[in-house]
Amino acid sequence: MNTLPPAFVERIKKQLGAEAKAFFQALETPAPVSIRRNPGKATDCNELEITEGKTTPVPWCPDAVYLEGRPVFTLDPLFHGGAYYVQEASSMFLHHVLKQLLPPTPVRMLDLCAAPGGKSTLAASLLPPGSLLVSNEVIRSRAAILKENLIKWGQDNTVVTQSDPAAFRALEGAFDFLLVDAPCSGEGMFRKDPASIREWSESNLRLCSERQQRILADSWACLRPGGVLIYSTCTYNPAENERIIEWLIAGGEAESIPLFCPFPGIMPADSAACAFRFYPHKTAGEGFFLAALRKTAGKDYTPRKNKKAKNAPHTALPKELRAYIRQPEQYAVFPDNGILRLVPESQAAFIETLSASTNVLYAGCEAAETNGRKLRLLPPLALWQGLDAPHDGIYDADRPTALAFLKKEDIPPIPSSADWLLVSYHGIGLGWCKNLGNRLNNYYPKEWRIRMQIE
Numbered sequence: 209m210n211t212l213p214p215a216f217v218e219r220i221k222k223q224l225g226a227e228a229k230a231f232f233q234a235l236e237t238p239a240p241v242s243i244r245r246n247p248g249k250a251t252d253c254n255e256l257e258i259t260e261g262k263t264t265p266v267p268w269c270p271d272a273v274y275l276e277g278r279p280v281f282t283l284d285p286l287f288h289g290g291a292y293y294v295q296e297a298s299s300m301f302l303h304h305v306l307k308q309l310l311p312p313t314p315v316r317m318l319d320l321c322a323a324p325g326g327k328s329t330l331a332a333s334l335l336p337p338g339s340l341l342v343s344n345e346v347i348r349s350r351a352a353i354l355k356e357n358l359i360k361w362g363q364d365n366t367v368v369t370q371s372d373p374a375a376f377r378a379l380e381g382a383f384d385f386l387l388v389d390a391p392c393s394g395e396g397m398f399r400k401d402p403a404s405i406r407e408w409s410e411s412n413l414r415l416c417s418e419r420q421q422r423i424l425a426d427s428w429a430c431l432r433p434g435g436v437l438i439y440s441t442c443t444y445n446p447a448e449n450e451r452i453i454e455w456l457i458a459g460g461e462a463e464s465i466p467l468f469c470p471f472p473g474i475m476p477a478d479s480a481a482c483a484f485r486f487y488p489h490k491t492a493g494e495g496f497f498l499a500a501l502r503k504t505a506g507k508d509y510t511p512r513k514n515k516k517a518k519n520a521p522h523t524a525l526p527k528e529l530r531a532y533i534r535q536p537e538q539y540a541v542f543p544d545n546g547i548l549r550l551v552p553e554s555q556a557a558f559i560e561t562l563s564a565s566t567n568v569l570y571a572g573c574e575a576a577e578t579n580g581r582k583l584r585l586l587p588p589l590a591l592w593q594g595l596d597a598p599h600d601g602i603y604d605a606d607r608p609t610a611l612a613f614l615k616k617e618d619i620p621p622i623p624s625s626a627d628w629l630l631v632s633y634h635g636i637g638l639g640w641c642k643n644l645g646n647r648l649n650n651y652y653p654k655e656w657r658i659r660m661q662i663e
C-alpha cells in the first residue's frame with residue numbers, strides 16, 4: 209500500500225489510542241470481497257455459481273456473503289443479469305438499519321448521492337410494496353452507470369434522476385426517507401483504492417465537510433416532518449461524520465434516532481447522537497460511518513398541479529407487449545418518442561411532478577419501442593422482475609453461449625416459433641434476440657457488452 213499521509217496517521221493514533229496499531233496492520237491485509245443477492249431474482253447466495261467454494265455470511269445483511277478471493281465477475285453471466293451486486297460489506301449495514309426503520313406501508317425514498325447504486329439496489333429490494341425510490345446522481349457519467357445497475361436489478365419502483373441536490377427543494381416534504389451517502393475524503397477506502405490516499409489532504413477534508421453541509425442544506429426541505437435522514441460516509445474523519453450530524457441537530461430541526469446494533473465490532477461513534485463506525489480491524493469490511501436522524505420540523509408535501517410537468521398521455525399496452533407482463537393492470541404506460549415506459553400506476557402522478565423539477569433519466573421499465581405497427585422489445589424488459597416470458601420464447605443458454613451473447617456475438621438459433629427469444633442463464637434473463645428462423649439477431653446493448661477477451 210502507498211505510504212499513508214503523516215497527518216492522517218497522527219489523527220488516527222489520537223482517535224484509536226492503543227487500537228491504532230491493529231488498525232494500521234489491518235490496512236496491510238487484503239480487502240474482503242462480498243456480494244449481495246438480488247432477492248427478486250436469486251433465491252440463495254450459495255446457489256450462485258460464483259460462490260462455489262467457501263462463503264461466510266455478512267452478519268448484518270442476510271442477503272450477503274463474503275467470498276474466498278476475488279473471481280472475475282465480468283465472466284459470470286449472472287452478474288450481468290443482476291442476480292447479485294458486488295458491494296463492500298460495511299455499507300450493507302444499511303440493510304440492518306432500514307429493517308428497523310421502514311414501516312409496512314408504502315414510502316417515498318430519495319437516495320441523493322446514489323451512483324454506482326450499491327445503497328439504491330439494497331434499498332429498492334427492502335421497500336414495502338407500493339413504495340418509490342428516486343436514485344439521484346449529479347455527475348452525468350456516474351448517473352449512466354447508476355441507470356445501468358438499476359435496470360439490471362430489474363425493479364419497477366425506481367426512478368433515476370441526474371440533478372443537483374438543490375433541485376429537490378421544489379419537492380418540499382415529498383420524501384419519507386432521505387439517504388445521503390455523501391461524497392467524502394474516502395479514508396475508509398485507503399486499502400481498496402490507493403488513489404484515495406494520493407487525493408488525501410487536510411484542505412480536502414475541509415472542502416468535503418463544507419460540501420456535505422451544502423448537500424444537506426440544499427436537500428433538507430424535501431424530507432417531510434417526521435421523515436428519516438440516513439447519513440453515511442466512508443471516512444474516519446470526525447468533521448465529516450459526527451460533527452455533521454451534530455451540526456444538523458444543533459440546527460433545531462433534527463433529532464437522533466437510537467438504533468439497535470447487536471453486532472460485536474461495530475463501534476459506537478464519538479457523539480451523544482446515535483451513530484456507528486466501522487473499522488477494518490474490528491469488522492470484515494472497509495471504513496464506514498452511519499447515523500439516522502428524524503426531522504422534527506418543516507412542511508408536509510402538498511401535491512400540486514405543476515404547469516411545467518409534461519402531461520404525458522397514458523396509452524394502453526399493446527396486446528403483444530401485454531403478454532410479457534405479469535400484472536399489466538398495475539402499470540401506466542408513458543410513450544416517449546416511441547418508447548413505451550411502464551411505471552406503477554400508483555406512482556405515475558408523482559413521477560410527472562418529479563420530471564418538472566429534476567432531470568429524470570429513467571423511470572419504471574422501458575419495455576418496448578413502437579414503430580408503426582412493429583414492436584421491438586427493449587433490454588430492460590429482459591432484466592425486469594415483472595417479466596412473464598412465454599415458455600416457447602426462452603433461450604436457456606449454457607455458459608459459453610451466454611458469454612457470447614453478452615459479447616454481442618452471434619449465437620446459434622434454436623427451434624422456436626417465437627419472434628423474440630429471451631436469452632437466459634440459470635433462469636435469469638440477460639437480453640433479447642430476434643428470431644429470424646435460420647439465424648438470430650443479437651439485441652444486447654452495445655454499451656453493456658463484455659469487451660474482455662474470453663479464453
Ligand code: SAM
Pocket residue numbers: 299320321322323324325326327328345346347350373389390391392419423
Ligand atoms: N451511494 C453510492 C453507492 O452506495 O453505490 C455511493 C455514493 S458515493 C459515496 C458519493 C456520490 O456523490 C458519488 O457518486 C459522487 O459523484 C456524488 N457527488 C459528488 N459531488 C456531489 C455533490 N456536490 N452533490 C451530490 N452528490 C455529489
